[in-house]
Amino acid sequence: MTQSPRKPSGSLSASFVARVGLMAALALIFSYVEAIIPYNPGIPGIKLGIANVVTVIALYKFGARDAVCVSIIRIVIAGLLFNGLFGMLYSLAGAAVSLAGMTLLKNTGLFSVAGVSMAAGVLHNLGQLLVAAALIEDLRIFFYFPVLLFSGIAAGILVGIISTLVLKSLR
Secondary structure, three states, rough: OOOOOOOOOOOHHHHHHHHHHHHHHHHHHHHHHHHHOOOOOOOHHHHOOHHHHHHHHHHHHHHHHHHHHHHHHHHHHHHHHHHHHHHHHHHHHHHHHHHHHHHHHHHHOOOOOHHHHHHHHHHHHHHHHHHHHHHOOHHHHHHHHHHHHHHHHHHHHHHHHHHHHHHHHOO
16 A cells, blocks of 8 residues: 655645636736836826735635735735836735735624725735835824825725636635
């Protein structure tokens, strides 16, 4: 009788790697599309965040670990290709704060996908402002938060609606 080979503890399954790789690639494509769209509302730092649709879907369909991995992979590669080092730093900070908030809110069961996504949009902007305040050593940058609050709400609702529609079609 032969024994099947065991996975070493801490190793990742092939299905996890494939799933996260495919989702990160899709999110990276969305990041690229957003980078080439001539979208400029005239307000610095405002983006639609369409790549976050993939992160929200990963969170709801597969869990926080998948969402974190997809987000980190996308941000690092997009940073190297399109955004530069500071863009990557701001995005990683925003993603860390928004993913923590999304996970907490999702786990309460009190919020819709759009509600969780809306909060994530606002938290992402807050995370970016925290990094900016640390880098420039000036708290006056938080005067810009009301502008980012409204843009985060709008983008988060849009991402949440799209994510809801995709999640319904996946079920």
